[in-house]
Amino acid sequence: MSRPEISNRRVTAADIARSLGLSRATVGFVLNETPGQTISEQTKQRVFAEAERLGYRPHTAARALASGRTRIVLVVLPDWPLDFSLRRNLEEASLALDEAGYSLITYTPHPTGQARPLWETLAPDVALSMVGRFSQQQVDSMRRAGVRAMVPDPDQVDADEYPEEGPVLQVQHLARLGHCRIAFAESADPRIADLVALRHSRARQAAEELLLPAPVALSVNLGDDSASDAVRKAVSAGVTAIAAYNDEVAAALVGAALRAGIAVPQQLSVVGHDDAPIASIVEPQLSTVRIDTAGLGRYLAALALSAAEGHSPPATIPQTQLVLVERASTLPHT
Amino acid sequence: MSRPEISNRRVTAADIARSLGLSRATVGFVLNETPGQTISEQTKQRVFAEAERLGYRPHTAARALASGRTRIVLVVLPDWPLDFSLRRNLEEASLALDEAGYSLITYTPHPTGQARPLWETLAPDVALSMVGRFSQQQVDSMRRAGVRAMVPDPDQVDADEYPEEGPVLQVQHLARLGHCRIAFAESADPRIADLVALRHSRARQAAEELLLPAPVALSVNLGDDSASDAVRKAVSAGVTAIAAYNDEVAAALVGAALRAGIAVPQQLSVVGHDDAPIASIVEPQLSTVRIDTAGLGRYLAALALSAAEGHSPPATIPQTQLVLVERASTLPHT
DNA sequence: TCGAGGGACTAGCACGCGCAAGTAGATGAG
DNA sequence: CTCATCTACTTGCGCGTGCTAGTCCCTCGA
Structure with missing residues (x-):
């Protein structure tokens, strides 16, 4: 019934306390659910209600100043899209x-390195790298800025890499369709060279295990004509099926093949990776590998949280479910 | 534990003052170059040197607590690459x-909208939208969170609106090819509803100016079958050319058309927007509008700074050059 | 009757900084 | 000599929270 008072000042915990005739401390204890405090249930409810009412x-x-913790997780991203x-x-x-009261902020360091790195001004509790390990210089800078935890932990050298199983699924799928001459299409973007190489090598391993010849290596640069070259190279090498680094590369190959008069999937099968929107947008729709992104994301969050609160990290990388989604871009070899 | 103790505490302005036998206020005045204070040059130098020495x-x-300003500029980005x-x-x-002492932080609101928006926890001085105007709900939320300035300014309804000329180019292009029955395909994604609506209205204006009937309104939701419905609706309305909100929508329409046995561009022309990678990946490659954003960066910074400090905004909007890139997805009406 | 032992709170400091209001000493005008 | 003015500082409050160290009252056992 009663409307929140209209005031340009922001509502503080002291406002709640005053309005309820309580002390600031009590309000703080209730709102933070501080352990070791005995507050009557009735008072708690009144505090919650008033906090809600006043917004x-x-x-x-x-809070950061008082507690020394910012509840910020800074995710350091690579420079590529x-x-x-x-x-x-x-x-x-x-x-x-967010559910745990933390905020995730993404950050891409500048190649020039001119500006102060964002962790110096944000002082996140946790810095999480998606680019590989932090450099010693970065580690020092973060420590000085008060970053209490980093993932991967610079003190622990053992690297638990994510087991890229997607390319294995791609190759197995193509093999099951009867394709023997397979190619793997890399992205030429140098910034993602590591991940590209990893996926390529996993594809090679999978082929080896299936007693297939090593995949022909193709390279596609989005934005120029290299996809056409790749298709030409593949065809002249007798390749009947291509596993692509991701869906964009796959789509580029499909497009180039169609332009060259090569029917997809009748003459050439192409399988992508990620199940990105583009996979179901293009014609023919792409067979691809779907990643359990939700699970992986939650794992990332758990990793950051454990680092923030000093728990031990989640036991294992969840066996994220990879599924090969079969669509129209792959067909049995004839 | 693991490290030799390097004075665990962080260096504060009080440390500098103590070490120099000065008061904290003096140090603060020097480091902030506070106007209206007279500090001897010698003292200034000593403060600077000691600050440097202590790191x-x-x-x-x-600083944010005391000054009420966070010196953060939050750039709200769209959800596309x-x-x-x-x-x-x-x-x-x-x-x-950074040079002006501000930090730029990028943020992409979540589709689910479940998490608290980042501006609530960061309380940036300025929020800058790259997605079009902020919704009233967002504006309210930001105001409540203490955001002092927004770009574009929600109070100035017509000012510094980015003149969306892309749709105009699209319609002019299609008209020049002889198409009269034109459709505009929106993205159904509610997150970008404002920008979608703006582009749609610009397309409508352009059609009007060319004395064409108002474009048929289509709506495409990436990820489901709505593109097929849209194509069906367009064809039954006698539409021969579609201007799409962006390249993804355009690609989805092209895919759906091909699947329905409608030849693109022979029976249906489609023009996209943004010149995203997908535009040159799909087959046929998409005619689209390329945005030349040269110089926009510094302009953005100047815009944010003026908003932060309450100056008047920079006078010159750089004349961003829009170019219609003609590819294979549009043909003259026969 | 008294004191111990809680339950339910409150007083108040610390966090690091910005900034308004002061103050001691030097200088110059009248 | 007095007083105003200026330089070069210092004192100290307040920002909104987290949290330690109490305080007050009520119940209960002896």
Whole structure:
């Protein structure tokens, strides 16, 4: 019934206390659910109700100053455009962190390195790298800025890499369709060279295990004509099926093939990776590998949280479910 | 534990003062170059030197609490992948802001909208939208969170509106090809409803000026079958050409048309917007509108700064050059 | 009757900084 | 010599929270 008072000042915990005839401390204890305090249930409810009524929002800066923790997780991203799946991961992670009262902020360091790195001004509780390990210089800078935890932990050298199983699924799928001459199409973008190489090598391993010849290596640069060259190279090498680094590369190959008069999937099968929107947009729709991005995102969040609160990290990388989605861009070899 | 003790505490302005036998206020005045204070040159130099020596970094949270300003500029980005030029412009803006003591933080609101928006926890001084105007709900939320300035300014309804000329180019292009029955395909995504509506209305205006009937309104939701419905609706309305909100929508329409046995561009022309990578990936390659964002970065920074400090905005909007890139998805009406 | 032992709170400091209001000493005008 | 003015500082409050160290009252056992 009673409307929140109209005032340009922001609502503080002291306002709640005053309006309820309580002390600031009590209000703080209730709102933070501080352990070791005995507050009557009735008072708690009154505080919650009044906070709601007044539209109270804790002042982040004040809280950070008092507690020494910012409740910020800084995710350091590489300089290349985000894969669809990575974006979804981050969204999922952000949601999970938000629930725990943390904020996820993304940051791409500048190549020039002129500006102060964002962690110096934000002083996040946790810095999480999606680019590999932090450099010693970065680690020092973060420590000085008060970053209490980093992922991967610079003190622990053992690297638990994400087991890229997607390319394995791609190759197995193509093999099951009877394709023997397979190619793997890399993205030529140097900034993602590591991940590209990893996926390529996993594809090679998978082929080896299936006693297939090593995949022909193709390279596609989005934005120029290299996809046409790649298709030409593949065809002249007798390739009947291509596993692509991701859906964009796959789509580029499909487009180039069609332009060259090569029917997809009748003459050439192409399988993508990530199940990005583009996979179901293009014609023919792409067979691809779907990643359990939600699970991965939650894992990321759990990793950051454990680092923030000093728990031990989640036991294992969840066996995220990869699924090969069969659409129209792959067909049995004839 | 693991490290030899290096004075665990962070360096504060009080440390500098103590070490120099000065008061904290003096140090503060020097470091902030506070106007209206007379400090001897010698003292200034000693303060600067000592700050440097001790590696002093102002505590952002404390400063924000005391001054009421966070010196953060929050750039709200759309949910689609950023093209390279926009990325570089953001970097440029970030650099320029850094020089002025501000930090640029990017933020992409979550589709689910479940998490608290980042501005509530960061309380930036300025929120800058790259997605069109902020919704009234967002504006209210930001005001409540203490955001002092927004770009574009929600109070100035017509000012500094980015003149969306892209749709005009699309319609003019289609008209020049002889198409009369034109449709505009919106994205159904509610997150970008404002920008979608703006482009749609610009397309409508352009059609009107060319004495064409108002474009048929189509709505496409990436990820479901709505593109097929849209194509069906367009064809039954006698439409021969579609201007799409962006390249993804355009690609989805092209895919759906092909699947329905409608030849693109022979029976249906489609023109996209943004010149995103997908535009040159799909087959047929999309005619689209390329946005030249050169210089936009520094302009953005200047815009944010003027909003932050209450100056009048920079006079000159750089004349961003829009170009219609003609590819294979549009043909003259027969 | 008294004191111990809670339950339910409150008083108040610390966090690091910005900034308004003061103050001691030097200088110059009348 | 007095007083105003200026320089070069210092004192100290307040920003909104988190949290330690109480305080007050009520109940209960002896």
